[in-house]
Amino acid sequence: ASNRNLLVLPGDGIGPEVMNEVRKIIAWMGKKRAVGFDIKEDVVGGAALDKHGVPLSDDTMKTALEADAVLFGSVGGPKWDTADFTKKPERGLLRLRKEMDLFANLRPAKVFDALVDASSLKPEIVKGLDIMIIRELTSGVYFGEPRGRHTNAQGEVEAFDTQRYTVPEIRRVCAVAFELARKRKNKVMSSEKANVMHTGVLWREVATELHKEKYSDVKLEHMYADALAMQLLRAPSQFDVIVTDNLFGDILSDEASMLTGSLGLLPSASLGAPDATGRRKALYEPIHGSAPDIAGKGLANPLAETLSYAMMLRYSFDLGKEADLVETAVENVLKAGYRTADLLAGGKTDGVKKVGTQEMGDAIVKEL
Amino acid sequence: ASNRNLLVLPGDGIGPEVMNEVRKIIAWMGKKRAVGFDIKEDVVGGAALDKHGVPLSDDTMKTALEADAVLFGSVGGPKWDTADFTKKPERGLLRLRKEMDLFANLRPAKVFDALVDASSLKPEIVKGLDIMIIRELTSGVYFGEPRGRHTNAQGEVEAFDTQRYTVPEIRRVCAVAFELARKRKNKVMSSEKANVMHTGVLWREVATELHKEKYSDVKLEHMYADALAMQLLRAPSQFDVIVTDNLFGDILSDEASMLTGSLGLLPSASLGAPDATGRRKALYEPIHGSAPDIAGKGLANPLAETLSYAMMLRYSFDLGKEADLVETAVENVLKAGYRTADLLAGGKTDGVKKVGTQEMGDAIVKEL
Ligand SMILES: CC(C)[C@H](C(=O)O)[C@@H](O)C(=O)O
Ligand SMILES: CC(C)[C@H](C(=O)O)[C@@H](O)C(=O)O
Numbered sequence: 001a002s003n004r005n006l007l008v009l010p011g012d013g014i015g016p017e018v019m020n021e022v023r024k025i026i027a028w029m030g031k032k033r034a035v036g037f038d039i040k041e042d043v044v045g046g047a048a049l050d051k052h053g054v055p056l057s058d059d060t061m062k063t064a065l066e067a068d069a070v071l072f073g074s075v076g077g078p079k080w081d082t083a084d085f086t087k088k089p090e091r092g093l094l095r096l097r098k099e100m101d102l103f104a105n106l107r108p109a110k111v112f113d114a115l116v117d118a119s120s121l122k123p124e125i126v127k128g129l130d131i132m133i134i135r136e137l138t139s140g141v142y143f144g145e146p147r148g149r150h151t152n153a154q155g156e157v158e159a160f161d162t163q164r165y166t167v168p169e170i171r172r173v174c175a176v177a178f179e180l181a182r183k184r185k186n187k188v189m190s191s192e193k194a195n196v197m198h199t200g201v202l203w204r205e206v207a208t209e210l211h212k213e214k215y216s217d218v219k220l221e222h223m224y225a226d227a228l229a230m231q232l233l234r235a236p237s238q239f240d241v242i243v244t245d246n247l248f249g250d251i252l253s254d255e256a257s258m259l260t261g262s263l264g265l266l267p268s269a270s271l272g273a274p275d276a277t278g279r280r281k282a283l284y285e286p287i288h289g290s291a292p293d294i295a296g297k298g299l300a301n302p303l304a305e306t307l308s309y310a311m312m313l314r315y316s317f318d319l320g321k322e323a324d325l326v327e328t329a330v331e332n333v334l335k336a337g338y339r340t341a342d343l344l345a346g347g348k349t350d351g352v353k354k355v356g357t358q359e360m361g362d363a364i365v366k367e368l
Numbered sequence: 369a370s371n372r373n374l375l376v377l378p379g380d381g382i383g384p385e386v387m388n389e390v391r392k393i394i395a396w397m398g399k400k401r402a403v404g405f406d407i408k409e410d411v412v413g414g415a416a417l418d419k420h421g422v423p424l425s426d427d428t429m430k431t432a433l434e435a436d437a438v439l440f441g442s443v444g445g446p447k448w449d450t451a452d453f454t455k456k457p458e459r460g461l462l463r464l465r466k467e468m469d470l471f472a473n474l475r476p477a478k479v480f481d482a483l484v485d486a487s488s489l490k491p492e493i494v495k496g497l498d499i500m501i502i503r504e505l506t507s508g509v510y511f512g513e514p515r516g517r518h519t520n521a522q523g524e525v526e527a528f529d530t531q532r533y534t535v536p537e538i539r540r541v542c543a544v545a546f547e548l549a550r551k552r553k554n555k556v557m558s559s560e561k562a563n564v565m566h567t568g569v570l571w572r573e574v575a576t577e578l579h580k581e582k583y584s585d586v587k588l589e590h591m592y593a594d595a596l597a598m599q600l601l602r603a604p605s606q607f608d609v610i611v612t613d614n615l616f617g618d619i620l621s622d623e624a625s626m627l628t629g630s631l632g633l634l635p636s637a638s639l640g641a642p643d644a645t646g647r648r649k650a651l652y653e654p655i656h657g658s659a660p661d662i663a664g665k666g667l668a669n670p671l672a673e674t675l676s677y678a679m680m681l682r683y684s685f686d687l688g689k690e691a692d693l694v695e696t697a698v699e700n701v702l703k704a705g706y707r708t709a710d711l712l713a714g715g716k717t718d719g720v721k722k723v724g725t726q727e728m729g730d731a732i733v734k735e736l
Contacts, residue, residue, distance in 0.1 A: 159571075254594040
């Protein structure tokens with residue numbers, strides 16, 4: 001046994017395709033670097049709905065809880081769009097996040113030099129951009145109770161959701177942000193709507209206190225979420241680490257990833273609390289969705305899944321060197337001009353080789 | 369009497385300065401076009417805290433409710449930053465919105481040809497951009513009860529906010545969106561997080577039903593708020609009218625306005641329901657804030673307040689011709705190269721005349 005238990009959940013749409021390319025890299029790592037995994041594979045999302053009638057079975061949930069890491073593809077597609085709220089493919093992902101207690105979602109927004117022209121933004125604004133957004137992932141309005149629908153006192157149908165945050169929930173995710181900032185540019189921007197929401201007021205207080213208590217060497221600032229949405233466009237390079245709640249994080253990290261012009265390149269890590277041995281439960285997934293429009297056509301970009309795998313090597317197995325190898329291979333392949341379709345829109349076309357999913361995967365393995 | 373009762377609330381920071389320039393245009397309209405107003409003026413925000421100990425006095429509230437329109441500047445500043453939740457300058461604005469029942473916030477994001485280079489985005493992406501965001505402004509998490517802070521069953525301090533939407537609340541704001549779309553490119557994009565929030569599910573249902581019932585000639589589509597945050601960057605020109613809730617609207621409209629590269633140019637209108645005579649309560653305000661860093665220095669851009677006044681002429685007093693005059697004057701002054709400091713960052717500098725607040729105001733009057 002490798003002592004590295006990995007659960008692979010390719011999911012729907014382009015998930016299985018991009019995961020196939022990562023398998024090639026996993027095989028390479030086993031052969032050339034003696035980095036092996038005990039791999040289980042299972043279904044999630046629409047695939048699980050088809051097979052088990054639920055977006056994540058209890059069995060799969062159990063396997064995920066026992067694994068050292070989960071490598072996730074993507075879920076959803078038109079086939080399941082009409083499913084009702086509790087049976088949507090996304091609920092499978094939300095259940096994994098919640099029951100594995102993956103409270104810290106790390107979403108890097110990094111601009112690769114070779115792709116600086118692919119962004120909608122002017123190159124001088126995004127060149128060298130390297131932001132890390134930490135999104136709280138297990139609380140807030142995503143899970144707060146009560147939620148639902150009823151007829152109110154005026155006889156009107158009304159829907160409601162509850163945003164809740166406790167002090168420990170805010171503290172632990174802010175701690176992750178401060179720790180990460182220390183390994184980067186030592187700056188944290190905390191974001192909420194403390195001018196409007198009580199959860200925002202508490203968030204700001206807790207971030208400020210924790211900073212004073214334990215992380216006063218890190219620079220901490222606060223910005224309202226609406227102002228942050230603006231500043232991400234005006235001058236994104238002012239940011240290093242951004243920490244925010246589940247809902248603001250959902251929107252702001254998507255905005256930030258679009259700054260890079262290359263959604264097909266962006267990985268993410270979702271981490272739990274360290275256990276007695278220091279190991280955190282973890283799930284790694286690309287930022288992009290299941291892209292049903294291009295699924296099965298060999299057009300999908302496997303690099304976001306590849307970089308998610310690299311994040312896994314780094315954060316779950318302390319294999320920083322191997323992670324570097326993969327990340328450098330991605331950079332070199334981009335420098336060499338390899339582009340899947342998603343990276344071509346708006347970018348330069350001279351010296352560019354248009355490739356499909358498999359060719360891109362092969363190029364990475366060759367580069368390794 | 370003019371039969372046009374206007375309440376002017378300059379507020380804090382640059383609010384009074386930019387309002388002074390609009391006064392010149394109001395005077396011009398009275399003299400040259402016989403468009404007069406009965407004007408009352410009062411304090412709001414920090415100025416009201418200083419004078420009355422509250423961010424909006426009951427007297428001012430009463431005057432606002434009696435007025436045909438309120439022309440608002442901006443509120444807030446470091447002096448009042450430490451005020452607690454219910455005594456922040458912003459509460460004055462929130463009270464006006466709520467008690468005047470201004471449920472439809474119209475926020476145009478328009479790129480002026482003369483300023484296409486001022487955006488962080490590539491000119492080919494934003495050229496000709498003309499989006500109208502309709503943000504619900506009197507409900508959702510901004511006002512939902514219960515909200516506050518307590519110690520939960522686990523003995524942890526916890527804060528909570530409630531997002532609520534009723535069917536009539538969603539219907540009336542979507543109706544405004546459909547009506548406006550008919551006068552524009554006939555397309556509405558409705559946005560929520562129906563994959564995660566119950567209010568989002570209801571929002572989508574009500575928008576879909578209303579569309580089928582009364583507005584099937586308009587094209588209606590739906591997009592999750594996170595996806596919209598991305599698409600606003602990737603291909604903003606795909607949108608015509610966007611309708612969304614209070615919190616998503618706050619963030620997305622700020623992102624959209626930043627696409628234009630010229631926050632100092634963007635007005636907004638907040639409208640209530642039409643009364644028996646067809647008149648709607650209304651408040652007009654620039655998108656920009658009180659900008660305490662440049663307040664009192666004669667640097668502020670008065671054009672957003674000027675264009676807010678133009679929106680008022682159009683929406684509250686049916687003076688479309690006069691509104692056109694003002695809007696054309698703004699365009700011409702920009703074409704002629706007049707720029708306040710905020711419009712210079714990143715833009716072209718050839719043929720440009722750098723001006724202060726008063727010179728810009730004078731240039732508009734001269735152009736008129
Ligand atoms: C699929 C959806 C439930 C999810 C979310 O809203 O969290 C997605 O947008 C994300 O950011 O991972
Ligand atoms: C000042 C603040 C309360 C306000 C809001 O959040 O609505 C502002 O950001 C706006 O968009 O008008």
